[in-house]
Amino acid sequence: MTETGQEPPWLSLPAEISVQLRPAFADVVEEIISTIPHTVPDYALPMEGRFGQGIRQGVGVALDRFLDLPGTRLPALSEDSKWIYERLGRGEVRAGRSLESLLAAYRAGARVTFRAISRSAAVADLTPDVLLALGESLFAYIDELSAASAQGYALEQSERAGEQQRLRGELVEAVLRGDVSEGTVARLAAAVGWTLPEVVVVATVPSPHVEGLRASLGPDALVAERGTDVVVLMPFVDRPARRRTLARALEGRRAIVGPPRPLGLAAESLHLAVAAGARGLAPGDLLEPGPAVWVEEHLAELIVLAEPLATADLAARVLAPLDRVRPAVRERLAETLLSWLRHSGQRTPIAGELFVHQQTVGYRVAQLKELFGEALEDPEVRFELELVLRAGHR
Numbered sequence: 001m002t003e004t005g006q007e008p009p010w011l012s013l014p015a016e017i018s019v020q021l022r023p024a025f026a027d028v029v030e031e032i033i034s035t036i037p038h039t040v041p042d043y044a045l046p047m048e049g050r051f052g053q054g055i056r057q058g059v060g061v062a063l064d065r066f067l068d069l070p071g072t073r074l075p076a077l078s079e080d081s082k083w084i085y086e087r088l089g090r091g092e093v094r095a096g097r098s099l100e101s102l103l104a105a106y107r108a109g110a111r112v113t114f115r116a117i118s119r120s121a122a123v124a125d126l127t128p129d130v131l132l133a134l135g136e137s138l139f140a141y142i143d144e145l146s147a148a149s150a151q152g153y154a155l156e157q158s159e160r161a162g163e164q165q166r167l168r169g170e171l172v173e174a175v176l177r178g179d180v181s182e183g184t185v186a187r188l189a190a191a192v193g194w195t196l197p198e199v200v201v202v203a204t205v206p207s208p209h210v211e212g213l214r215a216s217l218g219p220d221a222l223v224a225e226r227g228t229d230v231v232v233l234m235p236f237v238d239r240p241a242r243r244r245t246l247a248r249a250l251e252g253r254r255a256i257v258g259p260p261r262p263l264g265l266a267a268e269s270l271h272l273a274v275a276a277g278a279r280g281l282a283p284g285d286l287l288e289p290g291p292a293v294w295v296e297e298h299l300a301e302l303i304v305l306a307e308p309l310a311t312a313d314l315a316a317r318v319l320a321p322l323d324r325v326r327p328a329v330r331e332r333l334a335e336t337l338l339s340w341l342r343h344s345g346q347r348t349p350i351a352g353e354l355f356v357h358q359q360t361v362g363y364r365v366a367q368l369k370e371l372f373g374e375a376l377e378d379p380e381v382r383f384e385l386e387l388v389l390r391a392g393h394r
Contacts, residue, residue: 015071089152
């Protein structure tokens with residue numbers, strides 16, 4: 001039975017046809033070997049060495065096995081012969097060729113074999129039904145050879161991809177250990193074809209949001225599992241276009257991107273990214289999609305959040321003047337105060353940020369000056385106010 005549950009086409013062939021055809025197969029191996037280089041451009045090279053031996057063995061085993069099949073329910077390939085064609089498929093990956101070249105060689109071999117059968121004196125004694133079954137058997141047999149080679153090709157690709165990913169993971173760990181000057185990083189980088197950058201950023205991405213991450217980031221990014229998150233090590237180029245490209249690749253993944261660091265100090269970028277995550281700079285449910293957070297844009301918040309109790313005490317002191325207004329008013333004034341501090345009192349950008357009229361800005365700023373008095377003229381007070389407001393205190 002075939003893998004589809006149907007009887008193999010060679011079952012309907014008379015068993016004695018193998019004896020009749022064997023003399024016609026005597027010269028077929030050499031004819032196939034001489035035909036393949038002219039038919040398949042990738043094989044247009046001398047059939048010698050390991051390459052020629054592999055092709056010659058494959059052709060010989062294939063013809064011998066085919067002659068064993070007529071009148072039987074045997075599978076197209078024995079375990080031993082299947083291994084040969086899987087190995088040929090693996091060899092195509094190692095040689096850097098597509099599988100199509102090998103499959104084309106199989107088809108060429110089938111045509112040469114069928115022509116040899118057609119020239120055989122034994123054909124004159126065969127009925128049309130037997131001839132039809134013989135052709136069907138030959139091409140069904142070639143399909144089985146092709147499937148075995150395709151499996152070997154896929155297995156080799158998978159194993160190579162796994163080995164490459166393992167080496168890339170080792171490279172990430174070596175960079176984060178700071179082994180740059182010891183040769184380990186250079187050796188691993190050469191093994192995976194990664195050009196050593198001068199400056200990198202390290203990002204963390206929660207596991208629920210890593211699907212398709214490697215493809216989105218491209219080969220320049222190293223992606224490795226680390227604990228419950230995935231760590232991404234990327235060359236940093238301080239150009240807006242590259243920043244936008246990276247932002248698109250990380251869109252919706254709740255990534256936290258550490259600040260740029262020289263390659264030997266990549267661990268610092270990771271440390272700050274992890275610290276930002278621990279301090280809640282990426283709020284919300286980690287299972288839900290969310291924007292990337294760039295730590296270099298939130299360094300003040302990170303500093304403040306590092307000591308939440310001290311920040312709360314500072315907020316209670318410097319925001320005390322807002323205790324005199326209703327909660328709803330307090331929220332609006334605190335929002336205006338942060339914008340006023342951020343934009344150095346310029347009404348136009350404040351109004352644009354808050355989506356209010358400039359007169360409204362003027363009215364609110366007047367309230368703030370009435371509440372805080374001369375304290376708003378003190379640079380140290382303004383610094384403390386901006387710190388606690390950026391930390392989310394109101």
